[in-house]
Amino acid sequence: MFRHIEILSALFCLLLLYHNVNTKLCPAGQRKIYGQDKCEDCPKEQYSTNKGEEIVCLHCSKCKEGSEIDVKCNPTRDTRCRCKPGYTPVDMLKQTFCICEVGYGLEHAGKLCIKCIHGFFSNKQNSDCQKWKECKSGIRIPGNNTSDAVCNPVIATSTPKTITTSYIATDVHKVISTSTPKTITTSYIATDVHTVISTLTPKPQNKDRFYILWLVLVCGVILLLMGLLYHKCITTYCILNNTKLVSRKESACKKPVEESGEKCLSLLV
Structure with a gap:
């Protein structure tokens, strides 16, 4: 049995040797x-x-x-x-693919990858460097080449107070054109007393227009009253004339009737 195995092994080795000799590499x-x-x-x-x-x-x-x-x-x-300069290889052996790391920015159409200078940052791979925020309220966390600056929260400004001022107008040329003294209470939302006073003082041009408007209105009312009075007089006159004519006709018609009646009674008798 073992003899046959040795013979087969020897034949297999000879075949391999023959194949390697005759096969062209x-x-x-x-x-x-x-x-x-x-x-x-x-x-x-x-x-x-x-x-x-x-x-x-x-x-x-x-x-x-x-x-x-x-x-x-x-x-x-x-x-x-x-x-390329500044890039980091993903595969250290072949370097067929490289990236521009966070904190670096692309320059010259992607040919260079340069670290962001002070005042700039990049938080993504293969991106440009961006400028830090300008904090008007103050910087809470300073920026670096990988993150932007963080600003202090903006404090909301206080709302303007409501100022209530009272004025007694006794002069037409001072505050408001009025003939009789009046107490005027006006509420304004303002931050300066001078602003309130300036808003109360009317402009001369508006005052002239106010006078003209009142004059036209008074003239119109007078004309309207005169027209109504004239119409009433005409109506009253016409009514009186019609009453007199009617009374005259009645008196003229009564007399002949009575006379004709008396004549008829005398004939019957």
Whole structure:
């Protein structure tokens, strides 16, 4: 039994040795043609680094965002990339992808990644540096290259007080044009007494308009009363004339009737 196993093992080793001797291995930069014992160069943008009997080559790597080509790809070597100035590699070995860290900003259309200077910050990757806030109420937390400044809360201003002032107007030219003294109580929301006084004093132009308006109104009332009086007189006169005419007609008509009646009675007798 063991004798047969030794014989089979020896035959298997001989087959492997025969296969390695008669199989053609393609050198680096080439691949084996499928179904044939021949080799050919790797296509463009492909490579192979070791000799072997592979029928395919590997694709060249591409340098991505934040990275640039250090050594170009060729049939026997892959592309070698490097990070742009200021960028940080995600993959330390190949450096095909790099980022501009927080606290740094992009410059010159993304070709450089520079640390934000004093007064500027960036809180996102691959972003520009932004200016700190201008705090009019004071800075509560100073800013740095990774965070903005925090301002003190704005204190709400107190509401204006209501000032109630009383004035006794005894002169037309001082406060308000009035003929008789009156007590005027006026409420204003103001922060200065001079503002209240200035709002009470009317302008000369408005005073003239006020006089004209009153004059026109008085004239209109007088004309209206005269018209009503005239209309009443005419109406009264017409009524009196009509009453006299009616009484005269009645007196004229009564006499002949009585006379005609007497004549009729005498005839009957």
